[in-house]
Amino acid sequence: MCVMAWLALPFPAAADEREDCEKLKGLASIEACTQVIEAGSYGANDLAVAYLNRGLENFARRDYDQAVADYTAAIALDGKNADIYNNRGNAYHAKRDYPRALRDFDKAIALNAAHALAYNNRGIVYGDMGDFDRAIQDYDQAIAIHPAYASAYNNRGNIRAKQGDFRMAVQDYSQAIVLKPSYVGAYNNRAMAYGALGQYAEAADDFRQSMALRPNETAKSGLAALEARIAAKAVDLTAAPMSFRRMPNTDLAGALLDTVTTDNLDACEAACAGNSYCRAYSFNMWNGLCFLKGDPAMRYLEPSTMSGLKSETYPPPISDAGIAMVRFRNKAFPGEPVRESQEKRFEDCEATCQISDTCVAFSFIRTEKSCRMFEKPGAYVSDAAADSGAKRQIIN
Template identity: 80%
Template sequence: MLLMAWMMLPGSVRADERSDCEKLNGEASIGACTAVIEAGTYDAADLSTAYLNRGLEYFALRYYDQAIADYTASIALDASKADVFNNRGNAYHAKRDYPMAIRDFDRAIAINPAHALAYNNRGIVYGDMGDYARAIQDYDQAIAIHPAYASAYNNRGNIRAKQGDFRQAVQDYSQAIVLKPSYVGAFNNRAMAYGALGRFAEAADDFRRSMALRPNDTAKAGLAALEARIAAKTAQTSAAPMSFRRMPNTDLAAALLDTVAADSIDACEAACAANSYCRAYSFNMWNALCFLKGDPALRFLEPSTMSGLKSETYPPPISDAGVSMVRFHNKIFPGEPVRESNANRIEDCEATCQISDTCVAYSFVKTEKSCRMFERPGAYASDAGADSGAKRQVVN
């Protein structure tokens, strides 16, 4: 809202018109602003403010076309106010006219580069358009300008959640709540993000806190659905153990739900089984990292990783990305190779592995001039007398 600075003019009737246009709400304000506009005795500055205030009231009543017309009239009289462009952008957004909304937010920012609200509002439009990268950039800028901007944190959390990055979403919602402890929407949003991560107790607690702040259908329905999900999960767990289809030398392109500590494939698999949103996992054996994932979209060659799919999850297609070789200096793969041969250079060993269907990784033992090829390599170890390599698909 713009603060309205009316220049005091003679005449009690004119003062009353302007005061009512500024201070009243709804139809009463619209009537007073219309009287100012139609009086024919006010200067351009007063008329610009009257059009602005009537536009705000039309917008509040959801008369978006009338609001846009009044904002446009206000701009025609005074195009120096960033807030008016921001307000008209909101009206265009409400009509789902995204290009026009973006144009107005751009103009508001051009007039006032520190207009945090315009950055936030433009981020909302980019999010609705599916341009998540630009949305996050705008929320980042709004927060940089106004670090206590709770709504910008909440909105950025919404984009993180749409991208499947629920851990980052939880962090943004939590910061919004720190800045505004009565933020019902942020509690509901964080509850849903917690639910996506399988953290049901925390999700239920957030829905209850939301209801305590203000009874609302979102929290009520979310809590009921959460309780039903917990009951179904309990029944499913007691009925039969979860089964998985394991895929060696495979990583999965999918939304990342969580990263958990796991020292074995079995522990990683158990973590996925315990998360009702988890459809697959990828366990990096070389670094002992477990990644819980949603529905996988693609699988690709990665010798460091064992992936698994829940039994009811359909295997995704295999990536057609090219296979490249990566080398590891002073490293050796343990265990029994599927094949071993003589080689004078690492290049010869690598070339042999590259054309072999059964070779996924190799170790070239320099002191023995020996080439060892592995179908399922374990975690490599340091060895100054060896260099190693592996096949890998890189998926952007």
């Protein structure tokens, strides 16, 4: 984000409200900026600054609708300012309006090809949308422009972890830590990547360093789970019959051992059972792919996937990452919904699912204005009369 300074002070008597708008925080800044906007005596440049600064404060208060309105007013007054488009893109992203966020970041980059922040922020949106290749391209560009950009390294590491490339993820997190030694999030992320690689001592050291920098629940729970997993592995359970703990709507971050093409869950489970290094599997029901994994480091919400843990494998911690809604146009989820209601628009159906604890995926039948919500969705099918969506937890 960017705070704009005043370009001129032609009205000395009003300098206080303009200075307060720029330098104060929270409601005090919002009130001062509003005074400037409503005064009726300022030029376009000064008003653009006031709208921008008020937008920044509204964004900080998580009033994203008002932030968008303020940034839009600033753009109407100063349409060549790349920073304002970047900031409005952040607000649209916070509202999970990914198409508008992408358009704003595109515009910021068009106005300023060296805008590392806009590349990084656009990469975050692509990552949330599951377009990992474009996300990495944007992080690469942000780093090329600003080689000391610690957050871009951390974010690129997150994408590589999602792709199962934990060794490259560790490299990115390590570089982020070199650039910013107090980076708590990078220590936590590297700890989880180390755990996925089976490097438990390194993972524990990172969680402890994170706690030393700032006590936080992610490191605390991660360290506890790691210690319990190590203890569980020390117990000899080789005589126990092979069994799995199945977890619907769950994917696992863990070292990828092998990929098996199958549309059968039992076959996926059998493949893991027959592999002495496999501790868990993730079975993507929608694409018919079975991923055999080592010790899992994290579990997160993913409606396309059923995961399983070998009986002696300790369950990894649940990710506290945010949940995004992913849309599938002209698709429908089959089967019996857990709940069905009448909604006027797709967006209303999506919002209803978003706030429901039992809804993981939904289908909106346009011709019937019917909103069907599913707790355990199967693979979606093509349906010209329907649009669908699903909750997906994104690790950032």
